[in-house]
Amino acid sequence: VRTLDNKMVVVPNSRVKVTTNLSEQGTIRVDVALKIGHDTDLRAAKDVLLQLVAANPSVLPDPAPVVLLSEVDALGKDLTMRAWVRGDDYIPVPFALREEAALA
Known part of the structure; x- marks a missing residue:
């Protein structure tokens, strides 16, 4: 079974022992x-974080x-940076x- 974030979860027919294959x-x-404070500008915070994620050399562009x-x-407000990487960089x-x- 493949999850939405591209992890392979194997469920065998015998004793159930789930193995998640990350690579x-x-x-x-x-x-x-x-988490950012309620008084932090949401658009500005999202822009800074997106630039930061895109600049990381291990993050894939597509x-x-x-x-x-x-x-x-x-x-406050929880922001999630979501990016795709090679399995070795997980x-x-x-x-x-x-x-x-x-540090930003």
């Missing part, structure tokens, strides 16, 4: 969530990265994007 297709989607408003709560890219966003 089978070569590319995988990463989602990085960040499909294009996006920044989405994923939730609004009492503490672990380091989210850490790099979080750090770059914190």
Whole structure:
């Protein structure tokens, strides 16, 4: 079974033990969530984060990265940076994007 973010989930016929294969297709989607304050300009924050994601050399240009408003709560607004990377970059890219966003 292939998930929407291109992970391959294998469900065998015998004892059920789910295995998620992160490298089978070569590319995988990463989602990085960040919270901004209610007083932060949403459009400006999305623009800065989108530039930051697109500038990361490990992020693939196609499909294009996006920044989405994923939730609004009492503490602020949650933005999700969504990008596609090679399977080998699945672990380091989210850490790099979080750090770059914190420094922006």
